[in-house]
Amino acid sequence: MQLKETLNITGDACPMTFVRTKLALEPLTRGDILEVVLNGGEAVKNVPRSVRGEGHKVLFLEKQDDGTYRMLVEKEGGHE
């Protein structure tokens, strides 16, 4: 289990926030960790649960001092 990549989607709007997260997870191997920086509001309401809906695991999600959220996702399934 290791941190493979960091993705910042604070400049994106739904549904691109989720699409970019999904694309970032695709090339990773099962067990890899993706770090995502995302906005509060619509993004934090939709992206984490959509990631879970795709079979990945949200390990950590915390609000930062600047109001954005930091999320750690473990890739599950996909490339074996």
Add this chain to the structure above:
Amino acid sequence: MELNFAELKKGGFMKHVQKDYFAVRLRVAGGNLSLEQLKIIQGVAEKYGQGYVHLTTRQGMEIPFIHFKDIENVRRELIDGGVNLGVCGGTVRGVMACHGTAMCPHGLIDAKALSREIDAAYFAAPVPGKFKIAVTGCPRSCAKPQENDFGFEGAVVPEFHQHDCIGCGVCAEVCPADAIEMRDNVPEIDRSKCTNCGDCVASCPTAAWQAGERGVKVWAGGRIGRNPKLGEVVIDFLPVHKIPRVIEASLEFFREHGKTKERFGKVIERIGIDRYKEVLEHAAQGDS
């Protein structure tokens, strides 16, 4: 050939401005028409109409410009093809619905299936005035129950499972009713504020919030027309299986107190919302 206008109107035929022409209204439940039905409708519109159909504001469909001599043929060809006729006048009208859980990520109830069940049981039931019903899957209200005489809005009671919670606080952030507060990294819900909208369940990244009992919020008395007024919430949470009871009680209330052509909301205003709510409460009581 004698024309009985009242009979024609009840059967979904509406007189045009143009002499001898009528529009035929079709029965649509929950905004769905199958492709097979569309083929039949297309055939009838080509043969008897003027090459187009009209989409109504309530997810219905009408075929304009049917000559009165063709009415019997049109009726038979539609019904034989599995397309039923709509209604006008003092009846329960076509039931509207959004996508609900059939495909919408926001849906809390299967609005389409529910609208079909309501249509099957109550469509065209006679009442003093028009009675429009809408079923919407969640508080976003795409099917607009607030604008209908009677309406249902999907609702869900959230259940918390602490062992799955990572303390992220998204539920507290998204709750539109401010019913959730984080205490020591654990969400605490104030049930008196909760509106059963399901946003906490939908947004939880670890499924610590899960959907408990599903039901509906009940709206009554909405209308547009000359004296527009949004309906009001008459039941905050009703289990889905009790829906037929409150529909029946409401139709009965309408029949008992309504004047010809009066809208349901006007009847409630005239007789009193408290008295109507008592009727609903009584109807919703019991476990079965």
